[in-house]
Amino acid sequence: xxGVTQSPTHLIKTRGQQVTLRCSSQSGHNTVSxxxxxxxxxxxxxxQYYREEENGRGNxxxxxxxxxxxxxxxxxxxxxxxxxxxxxxxxxxxxxxxSNTQYFGPGTRLTVL
Amino acid sequence: QQPVQSPQAVILREGEDAVINCSSSKALxxxxxxxxxxxxxPVFLMILLKGGEQKGxxxxxxxxxxxxxxxxxxxxASQLSYSGTYxxxxxxxxxxSYGKLTFGQGTILTVxx
Numbered sequence: 001x002x003g004v005t006q007s008p009t010h011l012i013k014t015r016g017q018q019v020t021l022r023c024s025s026q027s028g029h030n031t032v033s034x035x036x037x038x039x040x041x042x043x044x045x046x047x048q049y050y051r052e053e054e055n056g057r058g059n060x061x062x063x064x065x066x067x068x069x070x071x072x073x074x075x076x077x078x079x080x081x082x083x084x085x086x087x088x089x090x091x092x093x094x095x096x097x098x099s100n101t102q103y104f105g106p107g108t109r110l111t112v113l
Numbered sequence: 114q115q116p117v118q119s120p121q122a123v124i125l126r127e128g129e130d131a132v133i134n135c136s137s138s139k140a141l142x143x144x145x146x147x148x149x150x151x152x153x154x155p156v157f158l159m160i161l162l163k164g165g166e167q168k169g170x171x172x173x174x175x176x177x178x179x180x181x182x183x184x185x186x187x188x189x190a191s192q193l194s195y196s197g198t199y200x201x202x203x204x205x206x207x208x209x210s211y212g213k214l215t216f217g218q219g220t221i222l223t224v225x226x
Contacts, residue, residue: 004154033212042115042200042216043155056211090154098142098204098212099162104154 004093004105012111013081021076021108025093031055032074033102034066037088049074050096078110086112114138116203118217125224130189133220135201137182144177144184145202145214148195155200158186163206188222196224 005024013019025032031050035043045058049068063079072093078085088109092102116137123131135144143162146169147155159169161177161184169175174187188195198221202214 031212033214035214035216040219042219043202043214045213045215048211048213050211056213058213092214094212096211099160099166100212101145101157101160101168102202102212102214103157104147106154 004091004103006089006091006105006108008108009106010109010111012113014113015081015083017081017112018077018079019081019110021078021089021091021110023074023076023091023093023105025072025074025091026103029093029095029103030072031094031096031100032068032072033092033094034074034076035090035092035104036060037090037107039087043090046076055096081112083112086110115215116201116217118199118201118220120220121218122221123223125191125195125222127191127193127224127226129191129224130187131191131222133186133188133199133201133222135184135186135203135217137203137205139182139203139205141177141179141182141203142206143204144175145204146173146175146184146186147200147202148197149200149219150197158199191222191224193224193226196222198222 033048034046
């Protein structure tokens with residue numbers, strides 16, 4: 001069974017640029033959720049994808065967008081990067097539904113200069 | 114509104130016990146516990162569901178008081194490997210259409226030899 005993988009591991013961008021982060025879900029899982037974790041804080045929910053559709057969204061602006069592909073992998077896109085976007089971005093895969101465990105990937109550390 | 118965890122930090126000697134609490138102001142459907150070590154992904158420990166069902170690691174125990182919207186994680190006979198930051202993530206009954214996790218601020222557990 002393959003775990004959740006994310007790429008890249010680290011990324012450095014400058015303010016105003018755009019970034020794409022990638023996530024491959026665990027084998028058998030059809031749902032991917034994305035979280036932003038600032039230093040010293042708990043993860044904050046960005047959005048969730050199920051069957052290639054956005055299935056719920058947290059308090060993040062529209063410049064945060066995503067995709068889910070037929071193989072259930074997912075991308076997180078952030079446009080017009082701001083300094084406050086510097087964080088660890090985590091994706092979690094699961095089966096659909098609120099009673100299922102979300103398994104996290106190792107994350108992508110984004111630094112915006 | 115994020116759940117509130119207590120204590121914020123705890124220091125133990127190997128073999129000692131600890132309890133970490135998680136309290137929400139909203140009606141909960143489920144509580145999910147994770148441990149995160151520095152620079153790593155959160156690792157799933159346990160999920161507690163409304164109605165009493167629990168799923169998780171055999172060596173971890175936890176409780177969920179549905180009336181008080183509180184959960185506690187019990188760490189007994191602590192080992193050095195238990196060190197890390199513990200997060201509770203909650204799914205409110207209002208959000209049961211999908212699994213949006215709202216995380217607490219974390220409890221830092223340090224176990225010394």
